[in-house]
Amino acid sequence: MSKILMKGNEVIAEAAVKAGCKYFFGYPITPQSELVAYMARRLPEVGGLFLQAESEVAAVNMVYGAAATGKRVMTSSSSPGFSLKQEGISFLVGSELPAFLVNVMRGGPGLGNIMPAQSDYFQITKGGGHGDYFCPVYAPASLQEIVDLTQVAFDTADKYRTPVIMAADGMLGQMMEPVEFFETEAPELPEKTWAATGERGDGGPKVVNSLHLDAGSLYQHNKHLNEKMETMRENEQRFESQFTEDADFVVVAYGTVSRIAMSAVKEARAKGVKVGMIRPITLWPFPQKPFEETRERAKAYIAVEMSAGQMIEDVRLAVNGHAPVEFYGKNGGIVPTSDEILEKILAVAGGDHK
Amino acid sequence: MSMKPVFERTKGLTEAATHYCPGCTHGMIHRLVGEVLDEMNILEDTIGVASVGCSVLAYEYFNVDMVQAAHGRAPAVATGIKRVEPTKFVFTYQGDGDLASIGIAEAIHAAARGENITVIFANNCIYGMTGGQMAPTSLIGQKTATTPFGRDAKVQGSPIRISEMLATLEGATYIERVSAHDVMHLQKAKKAIRKAFEVQKTGGGFSLIEVLSTCPTGWGIDANEALEWIKSDMIPVYPLGVFKDSTKEMK
Ligand SMILES: Cc1ncc(C[n+]2csc(CCOP(=O)(O)OP(=O)(O)O)c2C)c(N)n1
């Protein structure tokens, strides 16, 4: 297959179709509306279904219903709409239903604006809805990476019976880049014997449910969920490290802003600063290994975000007191420039690097 | 009068003992639905959606695949199921707090889209599960935990008549209000439920059967008084009958 030029939101949609997702329930919101429109056109071609729901609340519950029958299904939204999906995500977790949920983040709080942001980090990585849970969160930094991670996300969802989130920012959703779709081998996944399909065969009804009235049984259920989350924490961390072997300073950034930060890192290197970069690809589980490998040597870390400082908390936990963690960020739709990030790197590095 | 004894078992329900208060008609309505599913021989072709309210444990009672939904979202969940499993029978079982208050948007839009599902709507004019608070369906003057001086239209607004309201939507195919207060009405209710599932069977679209149901606990009266209260107080506000039937036009 050759490369085609596409918009980020459309890449997410097409990658989902390629991953075998035939069902989409969603509600329009900028800056992810192209995704919804693409699905409306595309899914009928593959014998699937697109349905515009009356709200994000309804959309995520339609996803819940479709997922309960064992189908690959997704929804997408942007920040205010993603807030509305939280109850549904909590139910998906409780009922152990796989689903793919996309948040093309925009500026908040409130109606905020429609510009790119990473301000929903807390909401997507720390549970977000009620109850004790985490969902895997994938944060691609390029359109090609969207293609790869979408497949991974659907497979992870099925493997662990969990909702998974793809976190993009408005910039990634709107940008155009050439991408290539590869035929991937279908991984071995557990059969969905739990699905409520109405076709019992085995005599007993299937129940998809998150209610456990008895404290002991809810405790056991939560224990099971937590064990699953521990396994994911262990096995599903993804990241990319660059120039970290000899790094005195380490920039940490994800998504689009990591690309800008990377050019700042390269410029700083050219000026003789030994700076490297860690790019978390999964925001949950937050990658620990690259920090364990660098924190004995590094003099400081710099978290760069399009938020007022959210991921920095996970960076601090991963650095675990071995080095100071500095921050540079802009929000409200303002994207940090590479000059600004460079300036920050030089300021943290100290000395004369002109 | 010759009638089938009311408490014969139906294959449509599991053997689990229901947890309803004495005199509560939720169990009766379950039974009617179970009988219809059994008589239509669709127990292994049906996916039910349990809502949040006293009937939340319906997933333990109906002898079919069941999905438990968030409060008010059952019609959206049912939509998701039906759209990906169009050959299956899909129904929701919802109370009036669930359907007429928090979930009214999902109910209206499922009806407007003409989703080919059946909604069993148990209207008992109160929030039973949470301890007898006002529902959007509570009657004017009705005393509840949150209207201790009686519902006042000026303060809490007026009862919502769901059947009449949804009947205005073109997407709705069959809507009938029935009552669970005596055997004769239960038989009528069963016929209505059967009709709704028949509509679904032919791909007819959205059907809703509103069943006036008791909540002696929430209403603070005994079981017999509760049956009487449906007759004396509820039916005048919620008249029984068919509010929408476009199956004839469809033929
Ligand atoms: C989001 C949310 N809000 C509130 C509740 C609490 N709650 C549980 S049941 C219920 C009302 C149920 O009343 P109704 O639907 O009339 O059913 P009934 O119990 O009378 O059968 C409420 C408010 C909840 N479970 N979830």
Ligand code: SF4
């Ligand atoms: S509280 Fe009311 S609705 Fe709930 S089980 Fe008791 S009588 Fe029935």
